[in-house]
Amino acid sequence: MKTQRDAFWDKVYEIALSNKDVVIVSADMGAPSLDKFRANLSSQYVDVGIAEQQAIAVSAGLALGGKKVFAYAIAPFITLRCYEQIRLELAAMNIPVTLVGVGAGMSYDDSGPTHHTVEDISILRALPNLRIHSITDSNMAIAIASMSCFLPYPNYVRLDRKVFPTIYSPLYDFSHGLANLTEPKVVPDVYLVATGNMVHRALEVAQELPLGVIDIFTLPINQDLFLKTVWKAKILFTLEEHTLPGGLGSAVCELLADNGLTIPVKRLGLDFSKGYCYQYGGREHLQSLYGLDKESIIRRIALALEAHHVDH
Amino acid sequence: MSELLRSKANYIRNLVLEMCSAASTGHVTSSFSCTEILVALYYGGILRFDPQKPKWEGRDRLIISKAQASAILYPVLADLGFFPKEELGRFCQADGKFGVHLQNDVPGVEITSGSLGHGFGVATGLALAAKMNRQLHLVFALLGDGECCEGSIWEAAMFASHKRLSNLIAIIDRNYLMATDFTENAIELEPLEEKWRAFGWRVKSIDGHSFEEIFDALDGVRSRRSSKPLVIIARTVKGKGVDFMSDDPLWHAVAPKGDEITRAKNQLGVDEPKPFREALL
Incomplete structure (x- = not known):
């Protein structure tokens, strides 16, 4: 069974193969499912290094330039570390970038509070325009991945790190x-x-x-x-x-x-x-x-x- | 041409003065330090833009990362016809469309900004998008020198050189002042040229009030041989043109009032018989 993360990125990869405007901006964050994206779609993969503020700023610029952008890091870093960038570069201008954070709640159970993602819903739901997608299973992750390229507003996808049983059918609305x-x-x-x-x-x-x-x-x-x-x-x-x-x-x-x-x-x-x-x-x-x-x-x-x- | 531009710069400074005085707010001195830079870009044939089509795809993107300089961008945009000049008289008013910092719903303004250290990163994204899309427009970013204290500026600087964003031109308004003190007293920025060079940028250092030097620095900017992004460190005077407002932290974010307005106008040498709002509205 796939993790939510791999299900999500596999779907984004599938879309990106036929849509050259789909771009992933990663703050030094990988995933097994991203390896093929990096290898086969390297021109659509932007590594900003360990710099989440820059990840959001560059994502906003890319989106203004017509790209469908996914900004990716461990969840606390792509939400809290760069909160003002999300607030101004995305929410204030209603720029459709999808933030993808892995490690919802205490997914990183071996890593302590730096890696626990436990305030992201509180802070992000305070922002106008932005939607939060708190993912429950892999089929939901796939559906939200499909949807994300076409949303007219900023979007945060909150993914768990662990594998969970599937609740929803692939065709669920x-x-x-x-x-x-x-x-x-x-x-x-x-x-x-x-x-x-x-x-x-x-x-x-x-x-x-x-x-x-x-x-x-x-x-x-x-x-x-x-x-x-x-x-x-x-x-x-x-x-x-x-x-x-x-x-x-x-x-x-x-x-x-x-x-x-x-x-x-x-x-x-x-x-x-x-x-x-x-x-x-x-x-x-x-x-x-x-x-x-x-x-x-x-x-x-x-x-x-x-x-x-x-x-x- | 320089004479015409100098005259235009004076005219724009006067608009800044009038607009901010009428509203009793706005960053006059921060705007005066970058007046020649904006006048050169907009009136000197550097920037590509169309006031009738502010979103024209082929336009150059100018990001004012030091967004407190809205007080100069708005008069320039109004003067060029992006929106009616009357709007300047409604600066920060209930019936107006804009305030002290920049917002992207004003024609000619690319992004909302006001918190420092933000716009420059967005500019790097715009420049990368242009490269990916094989578009030929340029991306300019105007930074404050105090803004270079923000770590996000250096994240963006590293990114831009690594990505070979030769279509990105940063201009630093090096007026040596922040809100409360001189930069070198607060956080030493020097050696600023070496820092940018070490971050992989092509660096030019100029007198930011000299049109000749600004144009020299931007000469051939559309056909640069270097793959490095270009930064122009423009030495300027905060409050340039009005001696009692110059080089003084106390004039940060302050609009002159009463006699100060007359004194400032006399120094700028602009005849403006009517009160500003009356003249415009």
Whole structure:
């Protein structure tokens, strides 16, 4: 099974073969799937060295020159290191460059906080024009790769580093920005709203508890579809491998508040209020330290349901 | 020709003065230091552009990386007919289209900029795109010298020489001043020529107020034999043309007011009988 990254780049390679305007700008970041791109399409591959600010600036210039640009690095570096470049060169002028970051959440579980990508959703969703695509599986990565060349706005593709099972069919229509993954026979009054790798965790939890699962893969959230899906719910849980301030949970709360819905929300994510994660021992272990393993989530949901007197 | 350009430079400086004084804001001195450079580029036959078709594909791209010099670009663009001159009278006003820094929705302005260290990198991308597309236009970037403190400038400088962007011409407005102090007191930039040379650039150093030297430095710029990008370090005076505003950090981002306006105008030697807004609106 392919990683999201390899699925994504294989698709971009396929498009680039017939579209000479497709260009990858890499900040010294490779991938097995990129080797053939570098070898066979070297004139469409720009290595800026370890210089993410320059990666964004040069991408903006290339895009102004008519190129379809993908700017690529490890996720924290292509988002936080060059945030003002994204803000001014891309968002402020609405220049359609696709940022591709690998290492969503704590994908780089052996590398410590420098490589954890846990604030990118918070900071990037603050920018106008820009969309975030938080990838759930390889088929979604392929679909978003196809779409990215033709988007009229800047776009951030948040890829996980690990391999996950496939949830979506290759023909799935991802244009709605979210998917209701609830088992067909279940009519839930409790929803677990997740993004990225945590969608897989949410589906595991849904095997144990009768709740609905919503995958948010595009931010800003598709407001109408989201509200239409959850408006009868008694309580919502949000789940993300991302810090709580400003993340998916915040986005959900904002939507509910702005639309006058008083559904209780419990946010489950990384509580870094006491500092970053300097622990190692595998991703599952790190997740368990922050209550994001399956058992902890089930326990936390049960407690919240009890506290809110939701008969479930 | 130089006489005509000198007269034009004076006229443009006066527009800067009037525009900023009327709005009580704007970077007058930063604009005065690069007046001859912009006048040479736009009126001296260097830049290719069409005011009627600001997005003309064959135009040269001028990126003002030191975007506080909007106060000189906007008057130049208005004078050339990119937009009505009346717009200068609405600088930073509620009914106006632009403010102290550059925005790309103004005809003739390529990119939004204002935070330093940004525009130059974009210029390298534009130059690379032109090479990839086999287009013949040039990309010019006007940098502030203080801006060279930004690390992103040197990321872009390395990139441009490595990519052999011979279609890229950087001009550094070397006025030796930043917002609060002289560059050499704050962060020593010298030896600036050697730095750029070490980064793989062809370097020329000139008097940035001399049209003769500006044209000499840009001579043959469309048919350069070198594959290196070209940087012109233009020694200038921040506030050039008005002695009490020159070479003084306190005049950074300050527009003259009251008697200062008259004194400045007298020094520029421009007769302007009517108040600016009244004359334009």
